[in-house]
Amino acid sequence: MLIYNTATHKKETFVPIEAGKVKLYACGPTVYDFFHIGNARAFLFFDVMRRYFEYRGYDVTYVQNITDIEDKIIARSIEEGIPYDQFASHYADAFLQDSKALGIKPPHHQPRATEFMAEIIALIEELIKRGYAYEVEGDVYFDTSKLPEYGSLSGKRIEDQKVGARVAENLLKRNPTDFTLWKRSKPGEPVWQSPWGEGRPGWHSECVVMSQHYLGETFDIHGGGVDLVFPHHENELAQARAISGKPLANYWVHNGFLNIEGEKMSKSLDNFFTARDILRQHSAEAIRFFFLSKHYRSPIDFNREIIEESERAVGNFRQSLKEIDFLSLDESFEPNDQLQKLEAEFQAGMDDDFNSAKAIAVLFEINSLIRNRQLPTPERQNAAKMLVKLGRVLGFFQNLEAAEELPDQSKQLIELIIKYRAQARADKNWALSDLIRADLAALGIELKDTATGVEWSYKE
Numbered sequence: 270m271l272i273y274n275t276a277t278h279k280k281e282t283f284v285p286i287e288a289g290k291v292k293l294y295a296c297g298p299t300v301y302d303f304f305h306i307g308n309a310r311a312f313l314f315f316d317v318m319r320r321y322f323e324y325r326g327y328d329v330t331y332v333q334n335i336t337d338i339e340d341k342i343i344a345r346s347i348e349e350g351i352p353y354d355q356f357a358s359h360y361a362d363a364f365l366q367d368s369k370a371l372g373i374k375p376p377h378h379q380p381r382a383t384e385f386m387a388e389i390i391a392l393i394e395e396l397i398k399r400g401y402a403y404e405v406e407g408d409v410y411f412d413t414s415k416l417p418e419y420g421s422l423s424g425k426r427i428e429d430q431k432v433g434a435r436v437a438e439n440l441l442k443r444n445p446t447d448f449t450l451w452k453r454s455k456p457g458e459p460v461w462q463s464p465w466g467e468g469r470p471g472w473h474s475e476c477v478v479m480s481q482h483y484l485g486e487t488f489d490i491h492g493g494g495v496d497l498v499f500p501h502h503e504n505e506l507a508q509a510r511a512i513s514g515k516p517l518a519n520y521w522v523h524n525g526f527l528n529i530e531g532e533k534m535s536k537s538l539d540n541f542f543t544a545r546d547i548l549r550q551h552s553a554e555a556i557r558f559f560f561l562s563k564h565y566r567s568p569i570d571f572n573r574e575i576i577e578e579s580e581r582a583v584g585n586f587r588q589s590l591k592e593i594d595f596l597s598l599d600e601s602f603e604p605n606d607q608l609q610k611l612e613a614e615f616q617a618g619m620d621d622d623f624n625s626a627k628a629i630a631v632l633f634e635i636n637s638l639i640r641n642r643q644l645p646t647p648e649r650q651n652a653a654k655m656l657v658k659l660g661r662v663l664g665f666f667q668n669l670e671a672a673e674e675l676p677d678q679s680k681q682l683i684e685l686i687i688k689y690r691a692q693a694r695a696d697k698n699w700a701l702s703d704l705i706r707a708d709l710a711a712l713g714i715e716l717k718d719t720a721t722g723v724e725w726s727y728k729e
């Protein structure tokens with residue numbers, strides 16, 4: 270298998286540390302809001318990576334953290350007047366619910382930073398003891414000038430870092446790239462006790478502690494979105510190297526952005542749609558399909574039309590399975606040469622740095638075999654079994670029994686209600702038409718009467 274390694278800028282053959290095992294860590298959400306559909310790209314991609322390794326016979330340990338200590342969480346909880354821990358755990362729970370709704374298989378461990386405070390403090394103490402960190406007025410910083418290899422992951426060099434727009438001026442720091450390990454708290458902020466007084470840890474230490482706790486000093490793959498390469502992953506790596514002299518992970522893997530109108534979708538830019546909102550209008554499978562039809566490293570534009578197209582594509586697969594009455598078939602099968610060849614193509618695609626776009630193209634080919642009425646039924650049935658087998662590797666067809674077309678059906682129901690409202694209006698039954706509008710509004714569905722008819726939308 271080839272994996273593109275951010276640390277070396279090239280595709281490398283994957284060699285696990287322990288034969289047959291994969292130890293994978295991907296950065297999870299910072300829980301100060303519902304996660305957005307850009308975050309979903311990262312969560313879905315690492316879910317697929319994990320599923321693919323499992324399909325290839327690896328014993329995978331997948332850890333995804335939940336960052337529940339962070340400046341933005343503190344700021345938002347204060348703004349909304351909700352106690353910090355209650356606020357963070359509300360959005361952490363929402364994250365788990367939405368991940369489930371997206372069909373993401375629960376990682377083996379989902380630690381929260383607050384559960385690792387003692388270990389985080391111990392790491393910072395060790396860094397100070399080794400001369401890699403210094404305390405100033407209750408803050409603790411990592412001294413990047415002490416680590417000659419600092420910048421190796423992102424290619425950034427200390428000399429290039431001017432105190433300025435990107436690195437906020439902080440007179441307490443010795444070098445612009447020095448980063449916070451511990452931050453003294455201000456009045457009103459949540460506090461944890463430490464040898465440096467009351468405060469909280471920096472984000473970069475949390476992930477080092479949680480990943481090493483479950484996966485060991487050096488593990489196979491560390492991942493996240495491309496925005497995390499610098500400073501987050503660079504700073505994680507720096508701490509690990511300072512302690513052990515070894516890399517934190519052998520492969521660093523980063524997904525590209527989901528953009529909206531050419532800009533990164535992000536909570537801080539306030540140009541985002543939550544996964545929760547999008548799931549009201551599109552099925553989890555269509556969202557998965559939308560992302561997987563592009564290579565994970567390419568940027569992708571948020572585009573409702575393409576999500577609609579994805580909806581039709583997954584609907585088409587499901588229709589084929591219905592036609593062949595897949596649920597009545599037993600799972601075992603012996604694929605013929607053609608299906609074996611298609612499975613090999615699927616693998617070749619995924620082996621090449623998780624090229625899910627190629628893998629999806631193979632699913633289409635298999636689908637056309639199911640649809641081909643010239644073929645004998647057993648062959649079409651076997652093609653259906655192959656479609657489900659490989660589709661499941663990408664996370665599709667998890668629950669074929671359940672009426673997963675529900676989002677589509679609920680759209681049809683809304684259209685139907687709008688039709689009845691139009692009839693009420695035609696009958697000049699204004700009371701009924703107003704009642705329908707008000708009842709739909711109470712369900713979060715807004716109607717707009719336009720010259721060309723009624724338009725409806727979910728309330729933002």
Ligand code: AMP
Nearest residue numbers: 297298299307308311493494526527534
């Ligand atoms: P955060 O909650 O901001 O810490 O992000 C959680 C994960 O989502 C990280 O791996 C980010 O790199 C990733 N991420 C954030 N925004 C985007 C985006 N627009 N497209 C793809 N991945 C993203």
Ligand code: ZN
Nearest residue numbers: 296297476501
């Ligand atoms: Zn992290």
